[in-house]
Amino acid sequence: MIYEQILDYLYTIGAILVMLMIFFSMIRALAGPTAPDRVVAINIITTYTLIIITLIARIYEQVYFLDIAMVYALMGFITTIGVAKYLEKGALD
Amino acid sequence: MLNIILYIASIISFIIGLFFLAVATIGLLRLPDIYNRLHATTKCDTLGAGLVLLSLALQSELAVAIRLALLIIFIVITNPTAAHVIARAAYRTGITPLIGRSESDG
Numbered sequence: 001m002i003y004e005q006i007l008d009y010l011y012t013i014g015a016i017l018v019m020l021m022i023f024f025s026m027i028r029a030l031a032g033p034t035a036p037d038r039v040v041a042i043n044i045i046t047t048y049t050l051i052i053i054t055l056i057a058r059i060y061e062q063v064y065f066l067d068i069a070m071v072y073a074l075m076g077f078i079t080t081i082g083v084a085k086y087l088e089k090g091a092l093d
Numbered sequence: 094m095l096n097i098i099l100y101i102a103s104i105i106s107f108i109i110g111l112f113f114l115a116v117a118t119i120g121l122l123r124l125p126d127i128y129n130r131l132h133a134t135t136k137c138d139t140l141g142a143g144l145v146l147l148s149l150a151l152q153s154e155l156a157v158a159i160r161l162a163l164l165i166i167f168i169v170i171t172n173p174t175a176a177h178v179i180a181r182a183a184y185r186t187g188i189t190p191l192i193g194r195s196e197s198d199g
Contacts, residue, residue: 003100007152010104014111014145021118028121028130036127036183043175044121044134047142047168048114054161058149066160073167080175088182 008059015055022048039083046076103151110144113137126191127183135176142168 022045029041050069057065086092120133143165150161184190 003097003104007100007103007107010107014107017111018114021114024118025121034127034183034188036179036186036188037130039179039182040127040130040134040176041121043172043179044117044138047138047172050164050168051114051142051145054146054149054164058153063157063160066157066164070160070164070167073164073171077171077175081178084175084178084182088185 011055011058015052015059018048018052018055022052035087036084039080039087042083043076043080046072046080050076099151103148106144106151107148110141110148113141113144117141127188128180128190131176131180135172139169139172142172 025041025045025048029038029045032038032041050073053065053069053072057063057069082092114137117134117137120137121130124130124133146161146165146168150158150165153161
């Protein structure tokens with residue numbers, strides 16, 4: 001079916017584009033003038049990585065990658081909350 | 094017939110989602126302040142990720158679609174929360190918003 005083939009190509013190209021977006025977000029994470037800038041960049045890179053994992057799960061037809069994506073989303077959220085709390089209070093208590 | 098409609102909706106949703114992800118990256122790179130960057134990235138990133146995952150969910154079977162829907166709900170809950178916590182941390186550590194000072198002040 002032609003639409004399925006179009007979607008296959010589109011998902012591969014989209015995964016490569018999201019990889020480029022991760023690269024450009026990494027520039028902000030390296031060059032950000034303040035610490036919260038870096039936290040924002042890391043947060044957005046987490047979301048992009050989650051999208052790449054789900055796209056790879058679709059491309060290689062492995063359903064179990066979606067569970068990895070869920071765990072990755074949880075860990076990214078906890079990382080962001082933890083680093084932001086540390087910036088705010090100076091300690092993690 | 095229904096299959097074709099689902100495939101076309103999936104393609105359109107994926108392209109719109111990629112557009113919003115690109116807008117989020119451009120906003121992260123180009124905007125002058127931490128609060129402006131949060132404003133750009135949070136909304137565009139949440140919407141773009143939701144649309145991309147919706148595009149994947151539209152043409153998969155039920156068990157996969159339920160997992161993708163759980164991921165969408167999780168992203169929609171946690172992304173604004175993280176942005177709120179980052180903005181509060183930035184404000185309480187003394188970064189003033191970009192009101193009343195020019196962009197060249199940093």
